Amino acid sequence: MVxxxxxxxxxxxxxxxxxxxxxxxxxxxxxxSTPPTQSSIERAKFRRAIGYSLxxxxxxxxxxxxxxxxxxNESHCSIEPHRRLNPNLKEVVKKEILKLLDACxxxxxxxxxWVSLVHCVPKxxxxxxxxxxxxxxxxxxxxxxxxxxxxxxxxxSASRKDHFPLPFTDQMLExxxxxxxxxxxxxYSGFFQIPIHLNDQEKSTFTCPYGTFAYKRMPFGLCNAPxxxxxxxxxIFSDLIEEMVEVFMDDFSVYGSSFxxx
Numbered sequence: 001m002v003x004x005x006x007x008x009x010x011x012x013x014x015x016x017x018x019x020x021x022x023x024x025x026x027x028x029x030x031x032x033s034t035p036p037t038q039s040s041i042e043r044a045k046f047r048r049a050i051g052y053s054l055x056x057x058x059x060x061x062x063x064x065x066x067x068x069x070x071x072x073n074e075s076h077c078s079i080e081p082h083r084r085l086n087p088n089l090k091e092v093v094k095k096e097i098l099k100l101l102d103a104c105x106x107x108x109x110x111x112x113x114w115v116s117l118v119h120c121v122p123k124x125x126x127x128x129x130x131x132x133x134x135x136x137x138x139x140x141x142x143x144x145x146x147x148x149x150x151x152x153x154x155x156x157s158a159s160r161k162d163h164f165p166l167p168f169t170d171q172m173l174e175x176x177x178x179x180x181x182x183x184x185x186x187x188y189s190g191f192f193q194i195p196i197h198l199n200d201q202e203k204s205t206f207t208c209p210y211g212t213f214a215y216k217r218m219p220f221g222l223c224n225a226p227x228x229x230x231x232x233x234x235x236i237f238s239d240l241i242e243e244m245v246e247v248f249m250d251d252f253s254v255y256g257s258s259f260x261x262x
Contacts, residue, residue, distance in 0.1 A: 038259065062195045065232040067218040067225065069200040070160040077113035078154045082207050089120040089146060093208050096148040100213075105192055109214035112205035114155055120146040149221055150206045156223035164227040172246040172253070179255040187250030191225055194218040194232060 036044075085093060100106040125142035132138055176182055187193070195217050196204060204215040204222070218225050226249060233247045244261065246253040 060193050060195070060232070062197075065194050065228070065235075066197045067194050067200070067222070067228045068197050069155070069203045069222065069224070071158050071203075072160055073158065076158050078158070079113065079115040080117045080151075080154070080207065082209070083117060085118075085120070085209060090209055092120050092146045093118055093148050094210060097208065097210055097213065103192075105217050106213040106215050109202055109205045109212050112202040112212065112214060114203040114205055115212060116155060116204075116206045117151045118206055118208040119149055119151050121149055123147050150204075150219060152204075152221045152223070155203060156221075159223055162224040162227035164231045166226065166230055167246070167248055169248060172248060175242060176246060176253055176255055179257060181257065181259050181261070182253060182255035185252040185254065187252065190250030191220055191229055192217045194228060 097106070122143045123145045125144040127139050127141050129137045130140050196215055201214045201216060204219060205212055206214075218228065230247075230249060233249075234241065237245050237247055241247060244254060244256055246255075
């Protein structure tokens with residue numbers, strides 16, 4: 001459910017995007033002793049629009065956008081049994097659970113008819129080259145840590161699919177290439193901006209060594225989450241898309257004929 005473009009622009013856009021540190025729109029904090037640049041002045045002016053932690057995410061009002069989980073058969077249910085985690089991955093889950101609880105993204109759930117499993121997947125880093133037998137060099141991707149995710153495959157297979165279309169990336173790049181100035185913004189934990197409908201929150205329940213919890217806000221892994229997020233962003237930026245902004249999920253490209261217009 002998405003509200004009008006004007007309402008969402010007024011209420012939601014101040015908390016939606018975070019500047020990528022690697023892009024020209026951001027400057028390092030170590031440069032604070034140097035004279036302020038135009039980009040740093042602009043960032044200071046719109047400080048509320050830049051998030052650095054989950055606490056900075058205010059989220060959208062449920063009256064503007066809400067994620068629904070509609071099942072093909074509402075009487076269907078699936079409860080996965082709790083499974084062991086090795087000690088290192090258990091610590092990863094513990095830190096993530098505490099972070100999400102502090103940010104009020106999840107809450108304890110005790111009687112859900114849908115319970116999914118927690119998994120920890122490796123975070124991929126850059127590619128390095130290692131030497132093996134006979135001095136042969138093999139490119140290998142480094143592992144920088146682990147990320148907690150929820151296995152919603154059974155819930156997704158039972159859900160009705162949302163067919164809201166995603167934009168074609170080649171057309172977006174063609175419009176972007178025609179302008180001399182552009183910057184890229186990344187939505188910080190963008191899915192957590194959108195609340196889950198109260199009637200559907202229990203379906204997002206997952207189990208871990210510290211209990212069972214349900215999401216108040218839309219997590220990654222739900223099959224219709226990309227469609228809901230793209231529909232919400234399209235509604236918010238409907239007056240700007242293809243004019244000076246391109247939006248693909250939580251990636252925003254702003255372009256124009258001068259730096260000030262970006």
